[in-house]
Amino acid sequence: MxxxxxxxxxxxxxxxxxxxxxxxxxxxxxxxxxxxxxxxxxxxxxxxxxxxxxPPQDYYIALAHQQLYALLCGANPETFEGGDPQIAEFVIKNAQNIREHYWLKDTE
Missing domain, CATH: 1.20.5 (Single alpha-helices involved in coiled-coils or other helix-helix interfaces)
Structure with a gap:
């Protein structure tokens, strides 16, 4: 390959x-x-x-986000079982970095 x-x-x-x-x-x-x-x-x-x-459109966005997060972490998106906590932590830190870099820089 x-x-x-x-x-x-x-x-x-x-x-x-x-x-x-x-x-x-x-x-x-x-x-x-x-x-x-x-x-x-x-x-x-x-x-x-x-x-x-x-439900408002944001409900569907949040639902998709939650299910995709579970998939990304290797968990079952219906039960949330089987996820990798290290991947979960990386994804959360990535989201925090986006928040800080793009959305907080104008408020400091």
Missing amino acids: STRNSLSPSMEEKYSDIKAQNERRMMLAIKKSLSDAYVQTTNELKAVGIDEDA
Whole structure:
């Protein structure tokens, strides 16, 4: 199996372009799925005569975040069993670094 380190500069650029394009597609699909879940829940609640609001879109984002976090840590996303605490700690520190670098720098 070849690695990116063995690619020529032009192939490295193609690799990066393909990867970036598919990352964008993935994120668009995730965003669409989150929106669809909200709309579908709203429609289904109305269809059965439930006069309650669907959970806000942030609920679905938080749910996806929690399940993806579990997957990233090697845990079962439904039971949270089997996760690697070292990976969990790394992911948490990464999130804290993003917070500090991008969101706290203007408040200091």
